[in-house]
Amino acid sequence: MNRAQHVPYVLEQDEDGIWCASAQLRPGVGAVGDGSTAEAAAADLREALIALIEEVGFSPEAAVTVDVA
Template structure:
């Protein structure tokens, strides 16, 4: 039976010069996930989707 595990990933959120919120998380050197949105929360939500996509595509060990 597969289980779930909560993983806390440090991330940063900044607003760019055009007003778009950008979120970034570095998992390993060279492995970075990004998210963006009209609000800070939208950028974090987009980042979360990207991280889930990376996790889903990672090989099982």
């Protein structure tokens, strides 16, 4: 079974040129990522969100996609 959760995120570049990405999985539970490019920051955030979901589980409001073969 595949599960998918779409999480909106904010992407910003700081004064030193580092890209920062942040997202809230649910109220009070979020993750951040950073990198030298916007793509690297988004990829780092994705890894952080995967680890967070493994730790705290999917959001109760998450859309679930089920593939049945």
